[in-house]
Amino acid sequence: MNIEKQMKINEQKGTYHLITIMLFSILMLGGSVLGFLLFLRPSVSDFEKRDLETFPEFSVTSLLSGSYTDQISLWYADTYPFRDDLLENEQIIKTVYGLQRDAAEHVAEGDDIPDFPMPSKDSPDPGQESVTPGGTDSAEDKTPDGSETAESADPSKNPEESTPSGTESQSETAAEPTAETSTEVVDGQELTNMNPQEAGSVNVKDLVGYCVYGFNLKAANIYGENVARTQTLLPDVNVYNILVPNNSAVMLDEETRKEWKLSDEHKVISYFSNYILSLNDKVTCIPILDKLLEHRDEYLYFKTDHHWTQLGAYYTLEKFLEEKGWDLHPLSDYKMITMENFLGSYYSSSGFTQLMDNPDTIYAYEPITTNDFEFYDVMQARWRQGKIVRDLSELKPTQKYQAFIYGDNPIEYIRNPKLGTGRSVMVVKESFGNTFIPFLADYYDKVVVVDYRGYKESIIDLAQTEEIDDIIFINNLEAIGDVNTMNVLGAICYRSEDMPSKQQ
């Protein structure tokens, strides 16, 4: 009896063993087969907002050193099929790692904000510099990082594929008009391959991500010099400079700002203005921090993303229109689209998974007079037409900021001649500008949008070709706080023949 029982137990154990092995083997085999399905491998991660690793090029040296095989291993894991979905699940799992309410791991390490006047020792005499661009006085000479930045800023790298000029745009658009379909929206083709602004250091307080902003003097000077030079080279154009504060300067309490040693953005903005005006006093600097602070109990910034909401951009528009002396449309005039459950960069790339519990809602305002525009799609290497503001409710939570002007594209046109104002504007921006631009459609017959991180041609020439009246530089302080990025901007704020890339 006892032996019989033991035999039965052993038999049952054997069955369990068999199922254990089968279950594990099926999973292993499934994972293996999936790994060999090369066509399923993604090349871009929308979740992490970056290009994924590519399969390495073979060379004997890299093979012998082992770096070829290392790279294969990295490529294999980085482009594993469905990686973004897998990552999202991993983020969900990580929410149980700890208590995860606040995460203040970073303290800002900003430069001292100098009392003005104090030209940077890395720059030549500002007055002289702004008058004579090009020649030996090129951007590379101005920064000690010249050798490194010259390459990244080199606008001549891929002139044919990725840098359409204004004239190309019209002919190509006429030849290849493309209608937007809903399937295109959902199938994930809306990604751009431009490098987005990297979310810098992020702290989390009460389930809201905040930018840990530290001032960078060198980058600030390069930015200021380029805004001023643009005005100098285009004396008949009105150049406006709008600096978008970080969410921490507007939404965070004073005590925490001190604790995190954040740079004082009032002081930073006034340094920028003073420096720019000292180089060219015709530039109009529009300070918006106080305006935003007046409305700080409203939904001006996202909680899970480093961007501001379109409401924040609207109050900025109000300040801008005051300057222009034009009337502001009340918000109720706009058709509003509500997109719930948006999770932005603070969620996807900072590792603060707890932000998932506090998703954002995007309230997007369609322009009143036209919602059509065209843009150069780098991924598809062609001009496309689309809606300035789109409803992306159906997309994944992390993809919804692309509701505004299809995300970051090097160049875009809004043409609204029906308006009959005869006015034209050029906006030089990074992604913070995306929520502001839709409002301009109702005030200008033509809006030309340049994302300086992707556009490689002279914006001075572009402004002249397009007969631009106003140029608005609208950029976020954190986004312009990096010398390399600012050298990218610096490379296009010259006349074509004077561009640093053409001096070599």
Added chain:
Amino acid sequence: MVFSSLLFIFAFLVPQMLIYLLLRKTKARNILLLIFSLIFYAFGGPLYLILLLLEAFLSWFTAGKIGETQFSKMKKRWLIMELVSMFGLLVVFKYLTFILTNIKWFTGWPDFIPEIVLPIGISFYTFQLVSYVIDVYRGEVSYQKKYWKVLLYASLFHQCIAGPIVRYKTVAEEIEEREVRLDDVAYGVRRFAVGLAKKAILANGCAAVADKLVPENLEILAKASTLSMWLGMAAYMLQIYLDFSAYSDMAIGMGRMVGFHYLENFDYPYEAHTVQGFWRKWHISLSSFFRDYVYIPLGGSRRGSARTIFNMFIVWALTGMWHGASWNFILWGLYFFVFLTLERLFLGKLLEKNGFSRFIGHLYTLIVVYFGWVLFRFTDTKALIEVVKGLFMQGHALYSLETQSVALNNLFFLAAALLACFPLGHRIREAMMKRAQRKGGFFLHVTGLTDMITPAVLLILSVLALVGNSYNPFLYFRF
């Protein structure tokens, strides 16, 4: 290639197992294992494959000569040749740069110091091959006639680059003929999955915490707070055990799947009550190597106290050096020598009693080991001094925002990692298994179901962690 990479799991291990199952004969299976092992090794830089082939050849040759000759003098000569060539190669590839740098520091000579890249796994397979030849010399195992089988023993990807240091006699019979039983495979699957999860989820997670709180970069380290350093080093202490033992788990697991029974390499070392106990439970295959091939031949503890202590000194200096060509590792070995000597002289007896002294012993052991890992982590002396100063609040703030934030955000994770370092789960399972074996029914189904689901769940979780985690440090490449 490392075990904890998707490439290894899905593109290497699965095809290897599939083909293995198609083959029926042990010889064919061995050839397959050899081919895959050589590919695996070549992945880390194909040039060093030559070194592995050469060392295996020399050892096969000398062992053969020793086995064939009847004269003990000749046996000894061949053994000496093996030892000189093996350790000569090890010294050249692992220690030459270090030795020359130090000579230059003292004498100013030589002008040129070659930068030699450490061949992956050289410390592991050299020791394996040496142990094989010594065992043949001692007559504990008969020599292997076929070169490719010695090569298979040394290169087998399960243990070639991260241990355990498998003795030839452990696998001699299984290389010739082995049987794969259902419960072996089930055990192998479970062990492999546990190891993978330990590495991919727990060790990598602990590494992230440790690197954040006690980075190796001196500049950032100088700004870390005292509590951050304490917590960070604790995370490192968890990491290093979880990481290293995970490789052994995976090796043992993969071995079982194809019928090899490797010996255990770790036995919950953080449970030890003495430093000596710790070393009986930590990297067992290495400490037993030094015991059997260095300590005992030197006379062990049979030649009086002074000689014993000298023998221990040699063993621990060597143990330290084995871990890396850097002073901090030698210091780390000698650090343990000091405590082991104290324990031999008087401390051990005090701590071996039951009750309270056992608790004190456990605490003392953990503290000694903790500071041991501080020595181990920092090859840069300046960084090491900075950390020691930081741990004792010399010139560092007690507390920073970061400490609190990292601690709270990883509270449950670190608790889970801590739990994984102790045998609680293992013991509960053993107790359940015993009852299941006796009574069947409920206990059998509960253990059966958990055993069934655990590997699958751990595999899924590990894959998720590995997809998102390009951060996958491999601590043992330098050994």
